[in-house]
Amino acid sequence: MANFPDLSPGTFGQPVSPRKQRRLAKLKACLRFARFAMGDPHFRPYYTAAARKPCLPFNMAFLDAYYAPAIPRIDITGYTGQPGDTLRIFATDNLMVYSVRVWIYDRHGLLLETGEAILPPDRKDWVYTVSAANRCIEETSIKVMAMDLPGNQTYKSVLV
Template sequence: MATSSINLLTHGYQGKVGDQFVFRNKAGKSIMAAKPKPRRKAKTVDSELTQEAIQENFKNGTIYAKRAMVDEELKPLYEAARRPNQTPYHIAFMDWMKAPKVKDLRLDDYDGQPGQKIVVRATDNFKIKAVKFILRSPDGTKLEEGEAVLNQNGVDWTYTAQVQNPSVPGTILKVIALDLPENQTSLEKVL
């Protein structure tokens, strides 16, 4: 991709040239890029439902990004993360569109005693707001619930058990990660 900020020959050009490349204008620069590849058509069976869900998510992302731009706490966070040719609005919008990921649950140090650690890796395209742990007995009764603490590495979260768990086998452990727009992802495991 070639860019030019002041070029009398290409200034103001936009569109396809031949069948090889296109000109675009962005932030006062003329950009020459390879011709985009044709998009694949969505399958027609569920395309209406899928399209409605996509449009609804896009609309909600727009609402969130607009709200974030007037929020005194959120806007500086998104402003600090932007790169050239990005606005804080775009960062907030992308944050809405991607939910956190939760994986790599480590239970090596947990055998049901208070004070023992459970670790999980939670990541997001911007920032994880909180990670919550819920432990239930095999019959579904809630044993404990609480917030995890972010480790020094910035991606692992540690929860410290608070109560005695007399029956570890069969215990249901649920981990919920939230990002700033409150998208949530959960991971559930039977011990």
């Protein structure tokens, strides 16, 4: 079992900087998640399947907790403000993106709709189908959140 680093004064009696305290806190959280994931019958199979020698499932869980998902691109070319339009979200993670949520705001910042995107079989991009009409799409804001198994969240917004 790993011992956690001490957050008391640093080397030679120097205080630990706030940046180092945040980094140590993140490492502790990653260790806690990895321990939890290895003992949980729902999480362990994901990390066991993803682990390749010499990486152990515990290490995969730790790395998954350490790195948040990325949203490199949101494709809004199919958005015209009509119900049935689709948005394509490209979200990546070192293991897997667990869910993608979408919010659409009008030009005044009022929420028009929110919902979960789906990942069609054999696709790498998530698809969100619009359900509410938006008569004036100028300055419409689309906000997307991608989440991985440990609960890391990444947000990205685009203006139409």
